[in-house]
Amino acid sequence: MSEPRLAPEAPAPRANRYLVIGATLTGLTLGTAVLGLLYSPYAPAQVDLLHRLAPPGAGHLLGTDRFGRDVLSRVLAGGWRSMTLGFGATAVGLAIGLPIALLTGLHRGVLDQAVMRVVDALLSIPTLVFALLVIAGLGPGLGQAVLALGVAAAPKFVRIVRSAVLDAASQDYVTAARARGEGALYIQYGEILPNVWAPVIVEASISVGFALVGGAALSYLGLGTQPPQPDWGVMINEAQKYISVSFWPLLGPALAICASIIGFNLLGEGLRDRLHLRRSVRDA
Amino acid sequence: MAVAFVARRLGAGLISLAILSAIIFACTHVLPGDAATAILGEGATPEALAALRTQLGLDRSLPAQFLGWLGGIPVGAFGTSTTLNQPAGAIIAERFGNSLALAATTLAVATALAIPLGVAAAAHRGSRLDGSILAASYVGIAIPDFVVAPLLIVFLASPPLGFLPSSGFVPPTASVGGWLAHMVLPVLVLTSLLTAHLLRQTRSGMLEVLASDYVRTARLKGLPERVVLWRHALRNGLTTTITVVALDVGYLMGSIVIVEEIFAYPGLGRLIVYAVANRDMPLVQGTALVIGAVYVVANVLADLAHAALNPRVARP
Numbered sequence: 001m002s003e004p005r006l007a008p009e010a011p012a013p014r015a016n017r018y019l020v021i022g023a024t025l026t027g028l029t030l031g032t033a034v035l036g037l038l039y040s041p042y043a044p045a046q047v048d049l050l051h052r053l054a055p056p057g058a059g060h061l062l063g064t065d066r067f068g069r070d071v072l073s074r075v076l077a078g079g080w081r082s083m084t085l086g087f088g089a090t091a092v093g094l095a096i097g098l099p100i101a102l103l104t105g106l107h108r109g110v111l112d113q114a115v116m117r118v119v120d121a122l123l124s125i126p127t128l129v130f131a132l133l134v135i136a137g138l139g140p141g142l143g144q145a146v147l148a149l150g151v152a153a154a155p156k157f158v159r160i161v162r163s164a165v166l167d168a169a170s171q172d173y174v175t176a177a178r179a180r181g182e183g184a185l186y187i188q189y190g191e192i193l194p195n196v197w198a199p200v201i202v203e204a205s206i207s208v209g210f211a212l213v214g215g216a217a218l219s220y221l222g223l224g225t226q227p228p229q230p231d232w233g234v235m236i237n238e239a240q241k242y243i244s245v246s247f248w249p250l251l252g253p254a255l256a257i258c259a260s261i262i263g264f265n266l267l268g269e270g271l272r273d274r275l276h277l278r279r280s281v282r283d284a
Numbered sequence: 285m286a287v288a289f290v291a292r293r294l295g296a297g298l299i300s301l302a303i304l305s306a307i308i309f310a311c312t313h314v315l316p317g318d319a320a321t322a323i324l325g326e327g328a329t330p331e332a333l334a335a336l337r338t339q340l341g342l343d344r345s346l347p348a349q350f351l352g353w354l355g356g357i358p359v360g361a362f363g364t365s366t367t368l369n370q371p372a373g374a375i376i377a378e379r380f381g382n383s384l385a386l387a388a389t390t391l392a393v394a395t396a397l398a399i400p401l402g403v404a405a406a407a408h409r410g411s412r413l414d415g416s417i418l419a420a421s422y423v424g425i426a427i428p429d430f431v432v433a434p435l436l437i438v439f440l441a442s443p444p445l446g447f448l449p450s451s452g453f454v455p456p457t458a459s460v461g462g463w464l465a466h467m468v469l470p471v472l473v474l475t476s477l478l479t480a481h482l483l484r485q486t487r488s489g490m491l492e493v494l495a496s497d498y499v500r501t502a503r504l505k506g507l508p509e510r511v512v513l514w515r516h517a518l519r520n521g522l523t524t525t526i527t528v529v530a531l532d533v534g535y536l537m538g539s540i541v542i543v544e545e546i547f548a549y550p551g552l553g554r555l556i557v558y559a560v561a562n563r564d565m566p567l568v569q570g571t572a573l574v575i576g577a578v579y580v581v582a583n584v585l586a587d588l589a590h591a592a593l594n595p596r597v598a599r600p
Contacts, residue, residue, distance in 0.1 A: 121576075124576050124580050125537075125579070132541070136311070136312055137313075139563075233430075243434045244437070254434075258426060
């Protein structure tokens with residue numbers, strides 16, 4: 001019979017490991033996107049019909065796609081679009097979610113209840129389907145995809161930030177600010193916001209990873225970045241069509257996407273452990 | 285189980301659906317873009333546009349349009365698809381069956397895999413077994429479905445050792461074997477994601493239960509570890525798992541969109557992508573609402589099951 005082990009694992013080393021791996025992968029993928037703005041070995045749209053679907057080699061480190069375009073160059077050149085989807089959608093989600101969470105978490109009542117009902121209803125459709133709904137109205141494109149994913153991410157931000165605001169709202173410094181006669185806006189943005197930044201940063205980091213994948217999914221479906229412009233989702237879609245002929249065009253964009261989601265996720269998890277935050281049931 | 289509890293949960297589910305339908309309607313109407321222009325193109329004459337708007341009921345006020353749409357839903361009328369010229373309800377019903385087959389198989393396989401693995405990982409917390417189960421599940425979560433799917437196609441559906449169809453669909457009425465063969469790859473992709481997610485939740489649910497007083501009592505009175513784990517702890521661990529399975533139905537419905545598109549499988553996911561790309565609003569609305577309804581129904585059922593396993597939940 002094995003001895004039951006109930007002692008909690010020491011959080012510090014694990015948190016550090018997550019943080020280090022997460023920060024490294026995040027740095028690598030961000031570096032790829034930035035480098036792509038400055039340099040690529042070939043022009044990303046340069047067609048070379050003599051070297052179509054070439055395996056990785058000296059001339060093309062990640063091989064070529066079905067038009068003979070250099071995969072590495074396209075991974076580099078498409079990086080900023082994928083990053084724009086991840087960071088842009090998170091920024092839009094925060095811009096919508098933060099004010100709502102601060103307002104409803106601090107002034108509980110009919111408005112708060114109504115907003116939470118709507119948030120619950122919105123959480124019942126998958127993020128991707130919600131984003132598709134918005135795209136149905138706005139039409140396909142990179143900017144539209146950023147907006148759609150941001151709107152779709154907002155309910156989760158409201159949920160998570162609001163519960164942090166609820167904890168903060170009962171603290172003495174809020175009572176003190178009220179007693180001093182401070183305005184509602186000052187209490188929300190001057191007192192509460194600086195005290196809930198930790199869960200916001202953690203959630204934002206994890207959200208960038210998910211939005212990156214969501215963005216790649218929209219591009220994959222032909223509703224985000226429009227070909228011939230490259231981004232990692234578009235490249236995976238193009239590679240999949242010829243997958244039975246050659247596996248190599250898939251490798252570059254697939255590695256880039258996986259590295260970014262693992263990176264941003266571990267970064268968020270590591271920060272969460274480091275900052276000693278509780279995790280929600282949803283993401284145990 | 286208390287009747288009042290059942291009524292309350294059903295009522296809450298209906299309210300969620302009503303709010304959801306209003307939001308879906310708003311998303312597809314308040315945002316710029318006009319169905320008549322989308323159908324006839326930018327070069328259409330104003331008279332033709334006006335005639336089509338009248339025919340589609342777009343000349344009515346928004347609340348009137350919303351109520352008209354809402355009124356049809358209980359009888360399965362979602363309007364007429366603007367690109368296929370068929371009742372949207374009939375198209376959705378047919379695709380819904382196909383998606384349900386995928387989702388139900390995936391849920392069954394994933395639950396059957398995830399519960400034993402999650403319990404084993406929790407029982408041997410910190411061991412090498414736990415470590416490898418957790419690492420494998422992390423990989424399962426981290427690799428997106430649109431990367432897993434092409435990899436599986438390479439290994440299981442491409443010339444050297446491939447024996448499965450790489451995409452498409454055969455109705456069960458034509459060939460049961462063909463129908464099943466076309467479901468294998470989509471189910472594999474969906475299962476890998478869902479199992480990974482579910483087993484992490486089962487593990488953390490079980491860890492919580494294993495740390496509780498009554499489990500310690502069971503151990504102290506000398507029950508074999510097997511009985512403690514599978515009889516005493518799992519019953520409470522399961523209540524968390526049921527809730528989590530229901531929450532994961534949402535996750536599954538999201539993945540289904542991508543997976544059906546990859547494997548050209550004619551279900552709700554592929555339908556909504558088609559509808560969005562072609563701006564077929566009645567189809568977009570209907571499909572989104574049905575996908576949301578699946579999640580709401582799953583969660584109401586989970587609450588009822590939860591109450592059946594643990595009657596304290598149902599008490600006011």
